[in-house]
Every structure is written in C-alpha cells, then in structure tokens.
Amino acid sequence: xxxRYALTAALCSALALGACSSxxxxxxxxxxxxxxxxxxxxxxEAVPSGPxxxxxxxxxxxxxxxxxxxxxxAGGTEIAGLPPAPPPPTIGGPAPAPAPAPTxxxxxxxxxxxxxxxxxxxxxxxxxxxxxxxxxxxxGCSNQDLSKVNxxxxxxxxxxxxxxxxxxxxxLRGSSSSLSGVLAKSGAPLSLTR
Numbered sequence: 001x002x003x004r005y006a007l008t009a010a011l012c013s014a015l016a017l018g019a020c021s022s023x024x025x026x027x028x029x030x031x032x033x034x035x036x037x038x039x040x041x042x043x044x045e046a047v048p049s050g051p052x053x054x055x056x057x058x059x060x061x062x063x064x065x066x067x068x069x070x071x072x073x074a075g076g077t078e079i080a081g082l083p084p085a086p087p088p089p090t091i092g093g094p095a096p097a098p099a100p101a102p103t104x105x106x107x108x109x110x111x112x113x114x115x116x117x118x119x120x121x122x123x124x125x126x127x128x129x130x131x132x133x134x135x136x137x138x139x140g141c142s143n144q145d146l147s148k149v150n151x152x153x154x155x156x157x158x159x160x161x162x163x164x165x166x167x168x169x170x171x172l173r174g175s176s177s178s179l180s181g182v183l184a185k186s187g188a189p190l191s192l193t194r
Contacts, residue, residue, distance in 0.1 A: 060157075060173075105134070105154035107176035112192040116183070118143050123161070123192065125152050133162060145169045145183055146190075159192075 109127045114120060121141035128135045133151040141147040148163035159179055161169040170190060172181030179192040 108152075108154055108159055110194065112179070112194065114138075114141065114146065114190060114192050116143055116146070116190045117188050121146060123149060125159075136161065143183070145185055 112123045126135040133153045136152040138149040151162040153160045159172045163169045168184045172179040177194045
C-alpha cells in the first residue's frame with residue numbers, strides 16, 4: 001500500500017507544480033518546443049459609412065405598369081448607358097406594341113451579327129453547358145472585351161455575355177431575332193441581329 005500512496009503523492013506533486021506555472025495563476029506561459037509563438041492581432045478600426053438611400057427601380061421600357069404602381073415622372077429614369085424609356089402613350093392614341101421577349105434560353109442559341117461603334121463581328125451562343133453558364137465564342141471583334149467572350153447566360157429576359165475570368169462583357173435585351181444593350185466597361189451601345 002505504501003507504494004500506492006507514494007505514486008499518488010508523486011502525481012499530486014507534479015500536478016501542483018504544473019499548476020503553479022500556469023498562466024491562470026500568473027506564471028509564465030508553458031509552451032512545448034513545437035508551439036508557435038503567440039502574436040496579437042492588430043486592432044480593427046470601424047469604417048464609417050454614409051447614409052443608405054433606397055428608391056424603386058424604373059419599369060422596363062415597354063413593360064406594362066402593375067396595378068397599384070404609379071408611372072415614373074418624365075425624365076430622370078434613364079439608366080447610364082441604356083437608351084431612355086419611350087414616352088407613355090397619349091390618351092386616345094394606340095399604344096406601341098412592346099417587342100416580344102423570348103420565352104426561353106433556347107430561343108437565343110445560334111449565330112449573331114454584332115454591331116458596335118467600333119465595327120461589326122460575329123458571336124455564337126451555344127447550348128453546350130460550361131459550369132453554370134453556356135459556351136459562347138466571338139470572331140472578328142476589334143473590341144477587346146467582345147473578343148474575349150467565352151460564355152453566356154439568359155436570366156430574367158436578358159442575355160449576359162461573359163469573358164474569360166467571369167466578368168460581364170455585355171447585357172442585352174430584346175427578341176430572339178434582335179437584341180440591344182451596352183458594353184459593361186465602357187457603356188457603349190451594341191446590337192445583335194440574326
């Protein structure tokens with residue numbers, strides 16, 4: 001039995017000595033040979049932010065106004081780079097028919113002729129998937145952004161052209177035979193026709 005008490009006393013002594021050098025008791029921190037040095041993170045400063053303003057988006061050109069909504073005031077509803085919305089129809093006159101929007105992505109697949117202020121070229125929109133987008137290719141485009149087009153997508157009635165790296169090259173709207181929009185970087189207008 002004495003050896004059992006001696007072993008217990010030795011363990012208690014070792015634990016007591018270990019606790020004395022613990023950081024919880026004010027002693028220096030105990031670290032193993034392979035432990036990483038302790039470093040403090042630099043303080044983080046709060047970044048001031050300005051006030052957040054919200055306003056409803058203007059309706060899409062040619063789209064009917066939903067019940068309960070009011071028409072936007074004349075002027076001031078243009079989006080940078082896009083053509084202004086047509087004026088509302090006059091009372092008693094016939095309303096212009098909006099361009100029919102394609103109903104699916106498959107209506108956009110095929111070869112397109114591209115017209116920009118810098119000239120013309122060709123873009124092919126494929127139905128072959130490329131991750132979460134679809135493959136596209138451009139040929140003869142003098143515009144650097146258009147020449148890098150390698151993917152496209154159709155969302156919410158709009159065609160998005162993407163270039164290598166995933167950035168949006170252009171955003172277009174229209175029908176399955178004619179699209180118009182702007183280049184993302186420069187805001188220059190472009191149109192695609194069959």
